[in-house]
Amino acid sequence: DAGITQSPRYKITETGRQVTLMCHQTWSHSYMFWYRQDLGHGLRLIYYSAAADITDKGEVPDGYVVSRSKTENFPLTLESATRSQTSVYFCASRGGTEAFFGQGTRLTVV
Amino acid sequence: LAKTTQPISMDSYEGQEVNITCSHNNIATNDYITWYQQFPSQGPRFIIQGYKTKVTNEVASLFIPADRKSSTLSLPRVSLSDTAVYYCLVGDPDKLIFGTGTRLQVFP
Numbered sequence: 088d089a090g091i092t093q094s095p096r097y098k099i100t101e102t103g104r105q106v107t108l109m110c111h112q113t114w115s116h117s118y119m120f121w122y123r124q125d126l127g128h129g130l131r132l133i134y135y136s137a138a139a140d141i142t143d144k145g146e147v148p149d150g151y152v153v154s155r156s157k158t159e160n161f162p163l164t165l166e167s168a169t170r171s172q173t174s175v176y177f178c179a180s181r182g183g184t185e186a187f188f189g190q191g192t193r194l195t196v197v
Numbered sequence: 198l199a200k201t202t203q204p205i206s207m208d209s210y211e212g213q214e215v216n217i218t219c220s221h222n223n224i225a226t227n228d229y230i231t232w233y234q235q236f237p238s239q240g241p242r243f244i245i246q247g248y249k250t251k252v253t254n255e256v257a258s259l260f261i262p263a264d265r266k267s268s269t270l271s272l273p274r275v276s277l278s279d280t281a282v283y284y285c286l287v288g289d290p291d292k293l294i295f296g297t298g299t300r301l302q303v304f305p
Contacts, residue, residue: 129282129296132292135292145292184290186243187243188242190239190240191239191240
């Protein structure tokens, strides 16, 4: 199916563990983004990518790593999860004016 | 990067027109103004984008005065399903920086 999908939808992990959130888009959009949204707050940009093999830091990149070896995939890795990284994570892609967002991954770090 | 200021919240009733204003005093010459809508537990959804004057689509209108230091999103005849958070974005489209948004509550 065409679109942008995130996996998993829900994840519980322990403090200190590494966890990877996946994002896949089928449009071959150049730009992809990762955001986090804490309960009751707006979205904060973690990382973004203008094309394959090109990534850049957003507003809150500390504690996160991204890669983009293929245009359609943009995984986000938490190298050593902390409780403060409990949040809802949204991935987005943009080919023109409009950005399209995934359904989000609700991550809980215990 | 142009900073935006929006009201934190607004209330309306079904059938009314709602106008949400966004202030962006230091908007750059090349900046576009973009609005997104976000329902609870969903990712944001694009509503409208403009550069100057007025833009209209099937969902909303966007009014931008000549000095471009503010913009107004107009939602005609809102319904309960328009209850959401509305974000005004101004600046580098490569980064898509979201502000705090305006929480619109529509009552019956």
